[in-house]
Amino acid sequence: MKAGRLKQILLLTDGCSNHGEDPIAVAALARNQGVTVNVIGVLDDRQKEKPQGLEEVESIAEAGGGVSQIVYQKSLSQTVQMVTRQAMTQTIQGVVNKELQEILGEGQSIEELPPATRSEVVEVVEDLGEACELEVLVLVDTSASMQHKLPTVKEALYDLSLSLNARTGSNQFSIYTFPDVKHTIRRVIKWTPELGEINGVFSKLSSGGYTPTGPALKEALYAFTEKPIFRSIQDGEDPYEETGF
Amino acid sequence: MKKQDFKLFPGTYLQGKWNGHQYKVIRKLGAGACGAVYLCHNLQGEKVALKVGKDSSRMMLEVNMLKKFSKVQGVKLGPAFIDVDDWKAPSLQVFPFYVMEYVEGVPLSDFLRGKSKEWIGICTIQLLTDLEHLHKAGFVFGDLKTDNLLMSNSKVRWIDVGGVTAIGRAIKEYTEFYDRGYWGFGSRKAEPSYDLFAVTMIMLEMVQPNKFEKGAHPRRTLAAKLASSNDLKPYHSLIAGVWKGKFQSASEMKQALSYIVMKRAKGTPVSRKQIKAQKHSSDWGELLALSAVAGVFCGFSIFSFWI
Ligand SMILES: Nc1ncnc2c1ncn2[C@@H]1O[C@H](COP(=O)(O)OP(=O)(O)OP(=O)(O)O)[C@@H](O)[C@H]1O
Numbered sequence: 078m079k080a081g082r083l084k085q086i087l088l089l090t091d092g093c094s095n096h097g098e099d100p101i102a103v104a105a106l107a108r109n110q111g112v113t114v115n116v117i118g119v120l121d122d123r124q125k126e127k128p129q130g131l132e133e134v135e136s137i138a139e140a141g142g143g144v145s146q147i148v149y150q151k152s153l154s155q156t157v158q159m160v161t162r163q164a165m166t167q168t169i170q171g172v173v174n175k176e177l178q179e180i181l182g183e184g185q186s187i188e189e190l191p192p193a194t195r196s197e198v199v200e201v202v203e204d205l206g207e208a209c210e211l212e213v214l215v216l217v218d219t220s221a222s223m224q225h226k227l228p229t230v231k232e233a234l235y236d237l238s239l240s241l242n243a244r245t246g247s248n249q250f251s252i253y254t255f256p257d258v259k260h261t262i263r264r265v266i267k268w269t270p271e272l273g274e275i276n277g278v279f280s281k282l283s284s285g286g287y288t289p290t291g292p293a294l295k296e297a298l299y300a301f302t303e304k305p306i307f308r309s310i311q312d313g314e315d316p317y318e319e320t321g322f
Numbered sequence: 323m324k325k326q327d328f329k330l331f332p333g334t335y336l337q338g339k340w341n342g343h344q345y346k347v348i349r350k351l352g353a354g355a356c357g358a359v360y361l362c363h364n365l366q367g368e369k370v371a372l373k374v375g376k377d378s379s380r381m382m383l384e385v386n387m388l389k390k391f392s393k394v395q396g397v398k399l400g401p402a403f404i405d406v407d408d409w410k411a412p413s414l415q416v417f418p419f420y421v422m423e424y425v426e427g428v429p430l431s432d433f434l435r436g437k438s439k440e441w442i443g444i445c446t447i448q449l450l451t452d453l454e455h456l457h458k459a460g461f462v463f464g465d466l467k468t469d470n471l472l473m474s475n476s477k478v479r480w481i482d483v484g485g486v487t488a489i490g491r492a493i494k495e496y497t498e499f500y501d502r503g504y505w506g507f508g509s510r511k512a513e514p515s516y517d518l519f520a521v522t523m524i525m526l527e528m529v530q531p532n533k534f535e536k537g538a539h540p541r542r543t544l545a546a547k548l549a550s551s552n553d554l555k556p557y558h559s560l561i562a563g564v565w566k567g568k569f570q571s572a573s574e575m576k577q578a579l580s581y582i583v584m585k586r587a588k589g590t591p592v593s594r595k596q597i598k599a600q601k602h603s604s605d606w607g608e609l610l611a612l613s614a615v616a617g618v619f620c621g622f623s624i625f626s627f628w629i
């Protein structure tokens with residue numbers, strides 16, 4: 078099996094959507110298009126309890142085949158890279174499980190294999206995670222309540238690029254913010270292999286009390302599918318492209 | 323489908339579904355992100371450490387590492403591997419577990435309490451010796467931190483090999499305080515120097531157990547911490563050197579450190595001639611002392627092997 082290409086949307090938000098279509102439905106659609114949706118709910122360091130509406134965070138990620146986490150600002154960096162990597166592993170495991178079922182029959186999965194076989198399979202998954210190409214579209218909620226969290230977000234994204242770029246496989250990142258009055262989302266960083274200098278990225282803030290998470294996700298999905306970033310792989314062997322979940 | 327949390331009470335018997343070996347839970351040793359570790363007895367009544375978790379892939383990767391590093395070139399790095407299996411809980415859910423050598427020891431901080439300052443150097447040399455072997459085998463430890471170390475028979479042992487990564491790959495697991503990337507001192511590529519940075523943070527922690535955050539100027543924060551720690555004075559330039567990337571291997575750092583440890587053993591200032599004459603003899607004295615200590619460790623392990 079050879080390393081393929083993984084596509085992820087990473088949504089950073091701190092509240093529930095209140096405008097437009099259902100983000101859970103859009104996430105399910107994304108998953109169907111082969112794009113995984115991860116969601117991180119960012120809490121204020123001073124915030125004591127979980128605010129209402131953050132259950133959505135988990136539901137969106139679940140529908141999007143991704144990973145979710147609700148965290149305080151101070152653990153944002155470590156969480157962002159962990160969630161991204163977990164989702165990568167999860168996706169690869171999904172592909173491997175599917176192949177296992179083709180070979181061994183229904184109901185077979187990595188965790189049901191006898192230890193000796195499992196031991197080998199997890200190494201394969203690990204190797205694929207190290208070598209695969211990864212495209213991450215970061216979608217940042219820049220509504221008013223997120224404003225003072227944006228410096229932390231910026232730091233976490235730089236940190237994400239540090240973690241992922243230590244891999245053998247190549248990466249592409251892009252950053253979008255929402256809401257944007259005209260186009261729902263706004264591209265602030267176009268596809269780039271490194272998120273080094275992202276100063277001033279969030280300088281232009283969106284105002285207004287509306288959070289169109291669903292429409293924003295959908296635009297992000299379009300942004301993904303419209304632009305092929307890596308030249309498509311010639312032979313049709315690429316497992317992630319093929320399986321199309 | 324999400325797995326329920328589980329609790330294992332002392333006295334519970336746990337049997338593997340594949341290999342059939344049985345273990346009796348004595349008490350919980352600790353818990354982390356990936357599962358919990360219990361002290362258990364095997365059928366022969368010997369103490370073993372048993373880790374049970376939910377993420378079977380992650381557990382299996384740890385097992386693979388344990389197997390690889392129970393012994394590298396005849397040197398024991400990490401706990402010896404004993405068994406790996408799945409356990410069907412009374413709830414009928416299946417949990418993966420593995421069994422390893424129980425490392426009887428105390429946390430580094432407890433061990434150092436009340437000990438003379440020489441031990442900082444000695445423990446670090448021990449750590450670097452193990453890293454030397456690991457690096458030679460083509461791996462870095464990755465998540466090197468005080469929590470993952472135990473002092474057992476006056477020898478530092480590492481217990482959690484979950485972060486061990488092949489050189490050249492991306493560090494799998496890290497803890498910010500010990501991570502050079504967090505402090506702006508380099509990448510998260512698995513290189514020997516990645517571990518060396520973590521070693522310096524462990525040294526800092528040995529003299530001042532309170533962790534601190536990086537602040538607006540991470541490098542400056544670190545430099546200030548170092549400058550203010552008197553107990554690390556002999557090692558200041560060594561540590562700063564590691565941060566600057568002066569050392570590419572555990573051997574180099576160990577050599578530099580050994581030199582400092584030996585030098586420090588010298589007494590009150592004496593004339594130059596005497597220093598020259600003494601230098602070798604005192605070095606030899608230290609070396610002899612160290613090898614005597616090492617001999618004692620070997621004795622211990624041979625002894626424990628026999629019983
Ligand atoms: N082989 C061992 N012998 C003695 N004690 C052990 C052993 N392995 C683990 N422990 C104890 O159990 C605690 C938790 O172990 P470990 O760090 O391996 O698991 P974890 O913290 O659950 O995993 P992770 O760090 O991946 O989240 C350790 O801090 C240590 O006190």
Ligand SMILES: [Mg+2]
Nearest residue numbers: 354469470482
């Ligand atoms: Mg641990």
